[in-house]
Amino acid sequence: MIYMRDNPAMHGLQASKFLLLALLLIQLLFSTQLVAQRSKSPWQTLTGDAPLIVARGGFSGLFPDSSLDSYSFVAQTSVQGTVLWCDLQLTKDAIGICFPDVKMMNASNIQVVFPKQKNSYLLDGVLTQDWFTIDFNFKDLKNVFLIRGMLSRSDAFDGNNYAISTVQDIATQLKPKSFWLNVQHEAFYAQHNLSISSFLLSAPKTVTIHYLSSPEVNFFRNIGSRLGRKGPKFVFRFLEKDDVEVSTNQTYGSLAGNLTFIKTFASGILVPKSYIWPVESQYLLPHTSVVQDAHKAGLEVYASGFANDFDIAYNYSFDPLAEYLSFIDNGDFSVDGVLSDFPLTASSAVDCFSNLGTNASTQVDFLIISKNGASGDYPGCTDLAYSKAIKDGADVIDCSLQMSSDGIPFCLSSIDLGKSTNVVQSPFRNRSATVPELNSLSGIYSFSLTWSEIQTLRPAIENPYNKDFNLFRNPRERSSGKLVSLSDFLNLAKNSSSLVGVLISVENATYLREKQGLDAVKAALDSLMEAGYSNRTTTTRVMIQSTNSSVLVDFKKHSQYETVYKVEESIRDILDSAIEDIKKFADAIVVGKKSVFPTSASFITRQTNLVARLQKVQLPVYVELFQNEFVSQPWDFFSDATVEINSHVTGAGISGTITEFPLTAARYKKNSCLNRKDLPPYMTPVQPAGLLTIVSPTSLPPAEAPNPVFTDADVTEPPLPPVTARAPTTTPGPQTTDGKSPNGQTRVAVSLLLAAFATVIASLLLM
Numbered sequence: 001m002i003y004m005r006d007n008p009a010m011h012g013l014q015a016s017k018f019l020l021l022a023l024l025l026i027q028l029l030f031s032t033q034l035v036a037q038r039s040k041s042p043w044q045t046l047t048g049d050a051p052l053i054v055a056r057g058g059f060s061g062l063f064p065d066s067s068l069d070s071y072s073f074v075a076q077t078s079v080q081g082t083v084l085w086c087d088l089q090l091t092k093d094a095i096g097i098c099f100p101d102v103k104m105m106n107a108s109n110i111q112v113v114f115p116k117q118k119n120s121y122l123l124d125g126v127l128t129q130d131w132f133t134i135d136f137n138f139k140d141l142k143n144v145f146l147i148r149g150m151l152s153r154s155d156a157f158d159g160n161n162y163a164i165s166t167v168q169d170i171a172t173q174l175k176p177k178s179f180w181l182n183v184q185h186e187a188f189y190a191q192h193n194l195s196i197s198s199f200l201l202s203a204p205k206t207v208t209i210h211y212l213s214s215p216e217v218n219f220f221r222n223i224g225s226r227l228g229r230k231g232p233k234f235v236f237r238f239l240e241k242d243d244v245e246v247s248t249n250q251t252y253g254s255l256a257g258n259l260t261f262i263k264t265f266a267s268g269i270l271v272p273k274s275y276i277w278p279v280e281s282q283y284l285l286p287h288t289s290v291v292q293d294a295h296k297a298g299l300e301v302y303a304s305g306f307a308n309d310f311d312i313a314y315n316y317s318f319d320p321l322a323e324y325l326s327f328i329d330n331g332d333f334s335v336d337g338v339l340s341d342f343p344l345t346a347s348s349a350v351d352c353f354s355n356l357g358t359n360a361s362t363q364v365d366f367l368i369i370s371k372n373g374a375s376g377d378y379p380g381c382t383d384l385a386y387s388k389a390i391k392d393g394a395d396v397i398d399c400s401l402q403m404s405s406d407g408i409p410f411c412l413s414s415i416d417l418g419k420s421t422n423v424v425q426s427p428f429r430n431r432s433a434t435v436p437e438l439n440s441l442s443g444i445y446s447f448s449l450t451w452s453e454i455q456t457l458r459p460a461i462e463n464p465y466n467k468d469f470n471l472f473r474n475p476r477e478r479s480s481g482k483l484v485s486l487s488d489f490l491n492l493a494k495n496s497s498s499l500v501g502v503l504i505s506v507e508n509a510t511y512l513r514e515k516q517g518l519d520a521v522k523a524a525l526d527s528l529m530e531a532g533y534s535n536r537t538t539t540t541r542v543m544i545q546s547t548n549s550s551v552l553v554d555f556k557k558h559s560q561y562e563t564v565y566k567v568e569e570s571i572r573d574i575l576d577s578a579i580e581d582i583k584k585f586a587d588a589i590v591v592g593k594k595s596v597f598p599t600s601a602s603f604i605t606r607q608t609n610l611v612a613r614l615q616k617v618q619l620p621v622y623v624e625l626f627q628n629e630f631v632s633q634p635w636d637f638f639s640d641a642t643v644e645i646n647s648h649v650t651g652a653g654i655s656g657t658i659t660e661f662p663l664t665a666a667r668y669k670k671n672s673c674l675n676r677k678d679l680p681p682y683m684t685p686v687q688p689a690g691l692l693t694i695v696s697p698t699s700l701p702p703a704e705a706p707n708p709v710f711t712d713a714d715v716t717e718p719p720l721p722p723v724t725a726r727a728p729t730t731t732p733g734p735q736t737t738d739g740k741s742p743n744g745q746t747r748v749a750v751s752l753l754l755a756a757f758a759t760v761i762a763s764l765l766l767m
């Protein structure tokens with residue numbers, strides 16, 4: 001304070017008295033404020049403040065843990081006051097570095113630089129082979145670079161030669177408003193004559209530490225008050241419940257029942273998520289009372305283990321935002337902080353999505369169109385998937401129309417029953433056929449079974465990411481629900497007061513007419529009429545979608561329903577003449593995500609102006625397909641489905657999302673950050689190709705050929721053929737045995753069929 005320099009009377013004793021008084025006053029004010037604040041605060045944290053976000057190793061979900069870019073990216077993407085977490089390690093010469101572990105192999109290229117320096121030490125009572133920080137002087141590490149430590153993360157930043165930083169580097173270069181040091185292995189360092197306490201006590205004044213955590217009781221006992229009254233907050237870190245704490249020889253599980261003891265040396269605890277929300281078979285059990293108990297003991301509670309690319313409980317439907325909310329906004333308590341590898345998602349959970357109440361108003365309008373209902377949670381196109389979609393806030397539910405052999409229109413994701421039912425394990429498994437027009441492999445097609453036969457099948461949840469990523473959707477409900485006919489679907493929709501409309505998608509109409517004598521267009525029109533939807537007489541909008549213009553032309557000829565043209569391939573642009581053509585028969589258009597944000601190696605390369613051009617001529621653009629699984633998204637969206645939605649809606653200005661997880665889209669609509677004049681960074685659309693500027697070019701594959709431009713020739717189709725008379729033998733019952741069906745399809749032998757479906761069976765069995 002400059003004025004004090006000119007006031008010698010304030011020096012000496014008087015000054016210190018003044019300071020003491022001021023301090024007391026501030027403390028008094030602060031504590032009364034605290035009480036007042038807490039009683040009116042929406043937060044059920046210990047102090048009533050918003051929960052703290054602690055960025056583990058920086059934005060380590062994207063960049064190599066503890067790299068400078070990882071740390072500096074936090075301020076660019078997170079709420080103010082987000083804490084930088086540094087895992088403190090000591091080198092052989094007692095230099096403190098930020099590095100995720102005392103073992104170095106996982107998160108650096110050390111095995112390349114020092115191939116022969118592998119060592120083995122007793123670590124936590126286990127003989128462990130690795131490269132250890134204690135074997136290297138700091139200057140030896142100058143050519144050792146940080147890389148991703150987890151395979152689920154992009155390796156595109158591994159070529160950036162991120163150096164290992166000292167604690168002081170991070171403190172002085174980034175000047176974090178809040179800095180957290182975690183000391184995981186104090187006892188191990190002590191055994192090797194390296195003292196963490198000495199390091200901390202001799203740290204220069206430029207290093208201000210606000211939080212200090214450790215899983216070792218003795219560490220806190222030893223360092224005690226030696227860091228001074230204005231020293232860091234001590235946070236005792238709990239490891240897994242069965243692990244034994246070295247200094248007390250008690251399990252962490254038993255220490256968790258002794259919080260008054262913890263309070264004698266710490267002001268907070270850091271616990272794995274499962275201490276608060278235990279899981280069984282990856283489903284959440286009711287929450288424990290750990291947070292409430294700790295708050296009663298006067299301890300703050302920080303929860304660890306948050307990352308958008310970790311396996312989270314099925315209850316969250318792969319949505320990391322939902323997980324944060326269950327820890328900070330559940331009506332019973334809020335943790336005081338979360339330790340996260342993706343501080344952006346934590347930030348938007350705290351600042352945009354918490355304490356909204358049940359009646360939060362919509363901040364942004366766009367259509368949420370389901371894809372086979374809430375098919376991320378239940379088998380697609382079942383009553384359960386549709387009811388869930390309605391409950392979750394979908395505006396439009398969709399029926400992907402299929403025809404049974406007896407001409408009943410029903411909803412199913414694919415014309416091939418094998419993709420989403422148990423038909424390959426049913427008595428109808430011998431109804432398989434090879435239909436070159438539909439698929440080069442054989443299938444069991446909807447038009448080979450009657451509706452009453454189809455109704456005996458059990459639906460199967462689709463798992464688009466089980467083969468490559470071993471991700472399964474809601475296994476407990478993997479065969480729940482009933483398949484519904486189009487008229488069931490329409491009645492279910494009519495019953496809802498929240499739905500804006502229904503979308504009926506009609507594919508393969510030509511084949512069905514020519515080869516199966518089935519008229520999907522007529523069937524749809526008849527069902528709509530019977531259900532009382534005919535020609536916009538109800539308030540429920542009816543949208544007919546097809547990838548084939550001739551189908552939409554046919555619908556337009558016979559009805560006044562809205563038509564939606566779906567462009568299946570990824571395109572980079574569209575000719576004006578093609579837009580004119582589309583306008584003649586379609587009221588809206590569906591394009592894929594890659595037609596909006598093309599990608600290469602899962603990085604966004606640019607933003608097309610397709611959406612703007614289509615909307616200029618009043619063609620609403622709906623985009624598919626939105627899924628919550630992080631593997632479905634380019635890296636630019638930080639493995640966060642909400643960021644992806646936001647970038648499409650606020651960034652690209654699309655008119656609707658087609659999604660398997662309507663809840664995530666519906667929640668996004670209500671987030672309170674969207675009504676602010678300045679969008680916070682975590683609610684700002686991502687910069688197209690922004691991340692590519694940080695990726696080292698050597699990490700990228702050669703550029704892919706650009707997507708094609710959509711032309712009139714792609715739009716124009718010959719008109720639908722007339723319906724042919726139905727071949728009698730295609731009705732089920734005894735089949736011809738000569739291996740050929742009357743209409744020329746090859747029927748395959750059962751043995752071949754089994755081979756073709758081996759993967760399907762395997763995946764069904766695996767679930």
Ligand SMILES: *[C@@H]1O[C@H](CO)[C@@H](O)[C@H](O)[C@H]1NC(C)=O
Pocket residue numbers: 103105106149150
């Ligand atoms: C590397 O890190 C991953 C993720 O933290 C962990 O599962 C694995 O055990 C680590 N491997 C080693 C050798 O430490």
Ligand SMILES: *[C@@H]1O[C@H](CO)[C@@H](O)[C@H](O)[C@H]1NC(C)=O
Pocket residue numbers: 191192193
């Ligand atoms: C640690 O220091 C003590 C005493 O100076 C010495 O006897 C011991 O060998 C040292 N241990 C290690 C692992 O360097």
Ligand SMILES: *[C@@H]1O[C@H](CO)[C@@H](O)[C@H](O)[C@H]1NC(C)=O
Pocket residue numbers: 249
């Ligand atoms: C730690 O506790 C276990 C069982 O509670 C006991 O067997 C063991 O001897 C104890 N170790 C020490 C060093 O006290």
Ligand SMILES: *[C@@H]1O[C@H](CO)[C@@H](O)[C@H](O)[C@H]1NC(C)=O
Pocket residue numbers: 248250258261
């Ligand atoms: C709590 O832990 C301390 C230290 O291990 C121990 O002395 C005390 O008996 C424990 N209290 C209870 C109630 O378990």
Ligand SMILES: *[C@@H]1O[C@H](CO)[C@@H](O)[C@H](O)[C@H]1NC(C)=O
Pocket residue numbers: 283284285286287315476
């Ligand atoms: C999680 O989902 C399972 C299965 O649906 C359910 O039984 C359980 O109650 C849910 N847990 C919570 C905390 O809602």
Ligand SMILES: *[C@@H]1O[C@H](CO)[C@@H](O)[C@H](O)[C@H]1NC(C)=O
Pocket residue numbers: 357358359
């Ligand atoms: C939410 O809206 C309903 C119906 O409009 C009303 O009964 C309820 O009191 C409102 N709840 C809150 C928390 O405002």
Ligand SMILES: *[C@@H]1O[C@H](CO)[C@@H](O)[C@H](O)[C@H]1NC(C)=O
Pocket residue numbers: 491492495
């Ligand atoms: C429509 O709603 C009513 C009352 O909620 C219910 O009894 C009926 O079964 C529902 N019909 C359908 C088709 O869901």
Ligand SMILES: *[C@@H]1O[C@H](CO)[C@@H](O)[C@H](O)[C@H]1NC(C)=O
Pocket residue numbers: 414415437438507508509510511
């Ligand atoms: C049948 O529809 C699917 C999309 O549902 C499409 O991939 C396939 O090409 C269509 N086949 C024909 C012959 O229309």
Ligand SMILES: *[C@@H]1O[C@H](CO)[C@@H](O)[C@H](O)[C@H]1NC(C)=O
Pocket residue numbers: 529534535557558559560
């Ligand atoms: C719906 O419109 C079509 C074409 O305009 C017409 O042929 C049909 O009779 C109408 N149906 C009803 C129920 O109005």
Ligand SMILES: *[C@@H]1O[C@H](CO)[C@@H](O)[C@H](O)[C@H]1NC(C)=O
Pocket residue numbers: 509510548549550551717718719720721
């Ligand atoms: C679209 O439908 C027309 C008329 O039935 C058909 O001739 C054409 O092959 C279809 N186009 C595609 C891509 O399936």
Ligand SMILES: *[C@@H]1O[C@H](CO)[C@@H](O)[C@H](O)[C@H]1NC(C)=O
Pocket residue numbers: 427428430431733734735736
């Ligand atoms: C298919 O299996 C059923 C009984 O499982 C049998 O009645 C029928 O004849 C079989 N059809 C063919 C073509 O093998």
